[in-house]
Amino acid sequence: MNADMTVFDRRAVRRHRDRAAASVQDVADILHDAAERLLDRLDDISRRFTRALDVGGRGVVAPMLRARGIETICCDLSPAMAARAGAPAVAADEEFLPFAPGSFDLVVASLSLHWVNDLPGTLIQLRMALKPDGVLLASLPALGTLAELRRALTAAEAEITGGASPRVSPFPDLRDCAGLLQRAGFALPVADAEDIRLLYADPLALLRDLRAAGETNAVALRNRRIPPRALFPAALAALPQTDGRIPATLRLAMLTGWAPAPTQPQPLKRGSARISLADALRGDA
Amino acid sequence: MSDTDNPVPVDPRLLEILVCPLTKTPLTYDRARNELVSRAAGLAYPIRDGIPIMLPEEARPLDED
Numbered sequence: 133m134n135a136d137m138t139v140f141d142r143r144a145v146r147r148h149r150d151r152a153a154a155s156v157q158d159v160a161d162i163l164h165d166a167a168e169r170l171l172d173r174l175d176d177i178s179r180r181f182t183r184a185l186d187v188g189g190r191g192v193v194a195p196m197l198r199a200r201g202i203e204t205i206c207c208d209l210s211p212a213m214a215a216r217a218g219a220p221a222v223a224a225d226e227e228f229l230p231f232a233p234g235s236f237d238l239v240v241a242s243l244s245l246h247w248v249n250d251l252p253g254t255l256i257q258l259r260m261a262l263k264p265d266g267v268l269l270a271s272l273p274a275l276g277t278l279a280e281l282r283r284a285l286t287a288a289e290a291e292i293t294g295g296a297s298p299r300v301s302p303f304p305d306l307r308d309c310a311g312l313l314q315r316a317g318f319a320l321p322v323a324d325a326e327d328i329r330l331l332y333a334d335p336l337a338l339l340r341d342l343r344a345a346g347e348t349n350a351v352a353l354r355n356r357r358i359p360p361r362a363l364f365p366a367a368l369a370a371l372p373q374t375d376g377r378i379p380a381t382l383r384l385a386m387l388t389g390w391a392p393a394p395t396q397p398q399p400l401k402r403g404s405a406r407i408s409l410a411d412a413l414r415g416d417a
Numbered sequence: 418m419s420d421t422d423n424p425v426p427v428d429p430r431l432l433e434i435l436v437c438p439l440t441k442t443p444l445t446y447d448r449a450r451n452e453l454v455s456r457a458a459g460l461a462y463p464i465r466d467g468i469p470i471m472l473p474e475e476a477r478p479l480d481e482d
Contacts, residue, residue, distance in 0.1 A: 203430070205430070207471075209472075211465060211468050214468055215466065220431050220467075221467075221468050222468060222471055223468055223470045223471060223475075224438065224471045224472070225438065225471075225472055225473075228438035228439060229438060230435050230436055230437065230469075230471035231434055231436065232436045232441075232443075236434075
């Protein structure tokens with residue numbers, strides 16, 4: 133099984149995004165909220181960006197960047213979804229990016245890298261596409277996202293069929309995210325978490341939103357048979373409720389990393405210290 | 418509807434920065450066929466509605482010529 137570590141079925145991802153291009157407007161508020169939280173980090177960076185790459189922004193992120201006066205090129209695995217961002221746009225596979233080295237000084241990937249099989253490879257390609265001292269801002273759903281739904285579906289499926297199959301995508305642990313950036317060669321990597329808590333009056337509305345965003349199951353090992361008729365009603369009925377409403381948590385891992393540049397703070401070379409640690413600790417240095 | 422009838426022109430800013438996704442080598446713009454050609458990969462990437470489709474599975478193999 134899966135000798136090449138293919139977790140996600142990229143054809144299914146493409147299909148879901150093609151289909152969602154017509155419906156993603158229904159969840160624009162949530163996407164806008166998530167993108168706003170990510171772009172907030174730009175306000176802490178005192179420099180001007182001239183050209184940005186929007187990876188999979190679903191027509192929401194590119195206008196926000198352009199409103200900040202940044203020339204923005206959008207790419208998406210689905211040509212229909214890329215077109216939503218307006219020109220200039222490109223259909224591109226995040227695992228095989230078509231950009232020359234040093235093309236951008238900013239890359240923004242808002243909730244768009246979680247269906248990529250080779251995330252380190254994609255991050256390396258994004259770093260290469262950045263100019264020295266360019267910035268990557270990325271948000272990924274992290275472990276904890278849709279945890280309520282995952283638990284309810286697994287319990288209901290085990291109850292009905294005696295087994296379980298992956299129905300909610302595997303998400304990375306926040307702790308791994310900064311390491312991932314470092315591994316991909318980013319300088320000054322930071323990962324922090326923000327929760328977006330959604331309340332749904334009706335559990336079916338949660339599933340409708342996921343579908344509208346193109347976020348239906350594309351796990352390669354997913355059970356492709358039609359689920360038992362009782363599965364979703366049983367799982368949805370078991371979802372925890374708050375005042376008659378269904379809470380759903382989006383735990384976003386917010387990643388910031390910089391393409392290395394000589395002007396950035398650098399650690400000193402080993403052995404280059406002129407004061408011994410013992411002296412420094414004694415306080416007479 | 419075909420790609421070559423009244424094609425939407427590709428944004429010149431894209432031509433500056435796009436490379437072949439497989440070989441990362443420069444592309445040449447074939448204006449007549451409205452394609453971006455990667456000699457290194459032997460593929461021509463179509464441009465639809467002004468959007469370059471940089472997906473190898475949708476590219477035209479060059480030895481078809």
